[in-house]
Amino acid sequence: MNTQFDSLQQFWEMAGHGPYVWTAVLVSLAVLGWLLIRPVQQQRANLQSIVRQSQREQVQQAAAAGLSEEDK
16 A cells, blocks of 8 residues: 655645645534534533423412412
8 A cells, every 4th residue: 555645744744735634624523523512512401491491380380379279
């Protein structure tokens, strides 16, 4: 197997195109990471919101039940 580059330094430099290539690689990896992580974060936030809403509704129902019993 014959490689295109004779040394690791040539591989990093890529005939002067290295900074552009490696920047593009890093940006692409960052975007892919964000596309993987963000939906998980949103799902957790949504689940927490649902739990909080459910707790509020339970408190309201308990308060309404307490008030209706006092009215009797």
